[in-house]
Amino acid sequence: xxxxxxxxxxxxxxxxxxxxxxxxxxxxxxxxxxxxxxxxxxxxxxxxxxxxxxxxxxxxxxxxxxxxxxxxxxxxxxxxxxxxxxxxxxxxxxxxxxxxxxxxxxxxxxxxxxxxxxxxxxxxxxxxxxxxxxxxxxxxxxxxxxxxxxxxxxxxxxxxxxxxxxxxxxxxxxxxxxxxxxxxxxxxxxxxxxxxxxxxxxxxxxxxxxxxxxxxxxxxxxxxxxxxxxxxxxxxxxxxxxxxxxxxxxxxxxxxxxxxxxxxxxxxxxxxxxxxxxxxxxx
Amino acid sequence: xxxxxxxxxxxxxxxxxxxxxxxxxxxxxxxxxxxxxxxxxxxxxxxxxxxxxxxxxxxxxxxxxxxxxxxxxxxxxxxxxxxxxxxxxxxxxxxxxxxxxxxxxxxxxxxxxxxxxxxxxxxxxxxxxxxxxxxxxxxxxxxxxxxxxxxxxxxxxxxxxxxxxxxxxxxxxxxxxxxxxxxxxxxxxxxxxxxxxxxxxxxxxxxxxxxxxxxxxxxxxxxxxxxxxxxxxxxxxxxxxxxxxxxxxxxxxxxxxxxxxxxxxxxxxxxxxxxxxxxxxxx
DNA sequence: TATAATAATGACTGGCTGGTCATTTGTCAA
DNA sequence: TTGACAAATGACCAGCCAGTCATTATTATA
Numbered sequence: 247x248x249x250x251x252x253x254x255x256x257x258x259x260x261x262x263x264x265x266x267x268x269x270x271x272x273x274x275x276x277x278x279x280x281x282x283x284x285x286x287x288x289x290x291x292x293x294x295x296x297x298x299x300x301x302x303x304x305x306x307x308x309x310x311x312x313x314x315x316x317x318x319x320x321x322x323x324x325x326x327x328x329x330x331x332x333x334x335x336x337x338x339x340x341x342x343x344x345x346x347x348x349x350x351x352x353x354x355x356x357x358x359x360x361x362x363x364x365x366x367x368x369x370x371x372x373x374x375x376x377x378x379x380x381x382x383x384x385x386x387x388x389x390x391x392x393x394x395x396x397x398x399x400x401x402x403x404x405x406x407x408x409x410x411x412x413x414x415x416x417x418x419x420x421x422x423x424x425x426x427x428x429x430x431x432x433x434x435x436x437x438x439x440x441x442x443x444x445x446x447x448x449x450x451x452x453x454x455x456x457x458x459x460x461x462x463x464x465x466x467x468x469x470x471x472x473x474x475x476x477x478x479x480x481x482x483x484x485x486x487x488x489x490x491x492x493x494x495x496x497x498x499x500x501x502x503x504x505x506x507x508x509x510x511x512x513x514x515x516x517x518x519x520x521x522x523x524x525x526x527x528x529x
Numbered sequence: 530x531x532x533x534x535x536x537x538x539x540x541x542x543x544x545x546x547x548x549x550x551x552x553x554x555x556x557x558x559x560x561x562x563x564x565x566x567x568x569x570x571x572x573x574x575x576x577x578x579x580x581x582x583x584x585x586x587x588x589x590x591x592x593x594x595x596x597x598x599x600x601x602x603x604x605x606x607x608x609x610x611x612x613x614x615x616x617x618x619x620x621x622x623x624x625x626x627x628x629x630x631x632x633x634x635x636x637x638x639x640x641x642x643x644x645x646x647x648x649x650x651x652x653x654x655x656x657x658x659x660x661x662x663x664x665x666x667x668x669x670x671x672x673x674x675x676x677x678x679x680x681x682x683x684x685x686x687x688x689x690x691x692x693x694x695x696x697x698x699x700x701x702x703x704x705x706x707x708x709x710x711x712x713x714x715x716x717x718x719x720x721x722x723x724x725x726x727x728x729x730x731x732x733x734x735x736x737x738x739x740x741x742x743x744x745x746x747x748x749x750x751x752x753x754x755x756x757x758x759x760x761x762x763x764x765x766x767x768x769x770x771x772x773x774x775x776x777x778x779x780x781x782x783x784x785x786x787x788x789x790x791x792x793x794x795x796x797x798x799x800x801x802x803x804x805x806x807x808x809x810x811x812x
Numbered sequence: 813t814a815t816a817a818t819a820a821t822g823a824c825t826g827g828c829t830g831g832t833c834a835t836t837t838g839t840c841a842a
Numbered sequence: 843t844t845g846a847c848a849a850a851t852g853a854c855c856a857g858c859c860a861g862t863c864a865t866t867a868t869t870a871t872a
Contacts, residue, residue, distance in 0.1 A: 553828085553830085554829080554831085555830095565830095566831095566833085568831095569830095569831070569832080574830080574831080575830065575831090
């Protein structure tokens, strides 16, 4: 295991147990059986470590969800979402603990922005999900369902945090899916209104071409496999020249989808392409 | 305004903005236009301040909810609950911020216990609420509804935190009540099972006679009004001698219900009495 | 083996903060 | 006005911790 990986894993454990502020760099490095100095060879600061941790998990979660929404067949989609989220919570329990306990805000404005950003990515994916299941609903009804889904997902996390009993996954998922469908098909009143939707849209950040380019460059630096590097290069060029047909782009994105480093790039690229398409269509 | 009050108010503001750890005693006292030393005349430590803050609001919230559940007529109960919670969140926005952001855990084990305790009080009140609305349901179905209600309440808090638009109270309440009723009357599958209920009950703390006595004593120290003091005295005696008829107890509890200092006592006393009654009945 | 280059170490620093306490300021009764 | 008592002050202390850097250990190369 690489040094960064090791540090991140041990740090996560300690953060989950003691909270970020009460965990010292010294403690983390003790856990790794390394000197404190070695920490600053792997990360430039404690802040960078925290940011890296959040990125690592939020990228994994949001981009997996997004991919699922894009690929999964309609009916089982909601079910799949809950199952995936359930397993993610379990598999990355230290991160989940950290997430529940340390409800962001620490340190700098920058982290808040980051979390809001990830939340938006998640909201968008979930919106797609709802959109596929309940096409006939209005935009604001769909967005309301997004929030209802998130609320139910939270029940699981909070419940296993507060009470000590573990919820049965199968039951939980089935129950949530049933309840949400009940709401979707029978509920008549919504708290999200058309006006509110407009306000919310104003706040949404777009994927910026510059940022996307930067992300691609950074990914290229960290990667060796020639196919991946070349794929990234072509994707990067396409941003400027728009010279490649959709099928090629699709294939290139397929190439990079299994590398963890590229997950974010793949996801953002996809969102960006849709954004551009939308722009073209509305012009 | 008393010194303690002033400090608590200003502290809350800063805590909500910057987080507990990043707010120094110095900053708080600057805000109060007082010296740092003066802080330690009002509180023995920063920890005590934090504890006092949590107590102040959680007691107000949980005991008000409890009283509401006891007094309100059935049909409007759920609605009342949402309205009250909504207003509480708004009225005490700094505290709500603190609560969402700083998901406890800081400092000592003691605080975690405290929050779990308050959560339990809330759960019990909500259970009563559900019980009155849906008597025919099983225990675990009711407990599941408690969690669904809490989940919906959280939507409001998270929503106004993440998105910037303010939700319309009337719409939100109506929508939640409708959705919960939908679930209560139509949902067929539950994730809370009989087994899980047993586990949960094991974890529940009871109100202890000794603790209750201590709380009464402490309340008496802080209070001057003779009627209140005498009421507390009688209630205290009754714990030992059990010499007063129910009607008298009821009246004494009425006497103290409007004093903030006594809110917790009143509430705990009521719970304690029920507990004892239950003990007697099951013997 | 000698030398250069790289990696790892941990004592140290500087900044910060909770908490203390000798001193000052304010109050009020005689 | 005086003196006694209480309240308020802020300089100071001790402890903590992120981050640095001169020194040491390890590895690669010639």
